[in-house]
Amino acid sequence: MKRNYLSHICVYITSTLLLASCGTSQYLDLYAPEESGLNVMKITDESSNTVMGNRASKFVIKKNFTISTIAGCEKANYYWTTNKLLSISPNGDELAYLSEINKQNNIMIRKAGAQGASTQRTFRNVLDFSWGNDDNLYFSDFSDTQRIQIGATNAHAGSIMRQLTNNSVDINPVITTDGKLLFFTRIDKSGPFIWSLNLEDGALTSCARGYNPCIINGNNDSFICVRNSTAGISEIWLVNYVEGKETLILSDKNRGFSNPVISPNGQWILCQGNSESSITKKNNLDLFAVKLDGTGFIQLTYHPADDCSPVWSEDGKYIYFISSRANKDDYFNIWRIRFDLE
Template structure:
């Protein structure tokens, strides 16, 4: 694509990973949904985080679907490497904590989902952390003891919760989903909120001080899966866009400063680009994409230069 010149795009995997279906049906209620949405464009997508990077930046954890079950795989960030399966359950989302443990949502018991954790490299002992009906998108804060996650309660909507790994304290923080911790404390996070008119927005929330700031909103687009650059200056997320080639809506990657300025579209391919994650030096973005694939559910891991 002409607009992607200079990004040094590189396919990391040669095997066809199975991402699962990204498209979804129109949610019954936008505000109480955890579905990415741009109702104006009649475009809706699933928002599970399917990939994260190791604390040392040398490996990627991602979800691959086989035999109708998703499991966590680990491989080097280099283009030639074998993958190791780390879970044998049915996983919906994954993150890699600074404690070198893999946190994930376990969907083994049908539609119910629990937050669980496993050692990233040794053994297969699984620890269950939550036991509610629908918990997802776990991610560890910088303090190493606060685990944020999304709890979905049907018509009650989605909200961000905080679990203290040391004493088991559980706190309801704010409305939203797709949490991403901000800064060195455990007080702030980015999250996604859906409006009543069907539009996914990126918010910055300090639940301790009660401060909530709208960072990214667009009448033509929805945005989900925010991730922050290591220097704390940039947010990269996925959002819908109309391809100039196919003339159809798809998912692309977007960047915006933490103060909401300098909004920039990064990718323009007519395929689905999603689940961005930064390298530890902030110079590279890894993401999942079905570009070069014939089916939406098949994808590869790609890398690109972060241009800022």
């Protein structure tokens, strides 16, 4: 029974992530008309990089939606994977992304500019990851097909992996700014929950229901996360698990949201969600921003291709993300746009 459950979860998480191409894009421009002021820049080239991205999922079981880590919107009948697939170095000079190498997904590192080669930094089978302020890469390791565990390795030196958790399904690792706590998503039969691991004494704490944890700089008592509601939408929540306070930040009956990240100044939450393209009249993934208090909601991208896995530049002036735009074969690449809001 345990093996069947784990097998179902693993297929659920990985089935669409492993696709490098899915259909053919009908709109090959760099940007949509609504994006004319974003200074859209392409960072990687599909001829020399295989970049993994979040894809629309074909494996959603609606009765289990509230206990899954597949995000979506039931009204739009649109769902997608939520793995963290792009991260930026603490100094903002480098980007890390997942690439398929020898039938495994591993973390690659490259300069944040449009030129430069990539270096492989893991030699496992990685589902998702983040880059900590301590210059370590924290990732969910799927090398053992019977379980998914959290591991860590230095972003620039050696290939030694430290195993940090020992459970059936642990994903979405993020480390606090001071390097003391590791938040991650643990999945069992009751659904996804955010846990914390104290890296100093090894203490494990179950914090709250949800997935896609996002740290708040200087605040180890709270985090941002995603929850799938009984109304059939994915929502962004602020959780103070020490005081037991939970606040709904972003919810829309026509859209779901996932993969939140907080701006360097702590004022904005960046995320991905579904929207209907004015060009194709079909739903796809776009990028959105909302202030931490739930005001100032804005849609940033409008391209009919999928835009996903956003991260902030160190100064908060740019957003890096993964997109299948401007590509006739629908391959993903890393792109950059400017963020001008205060």
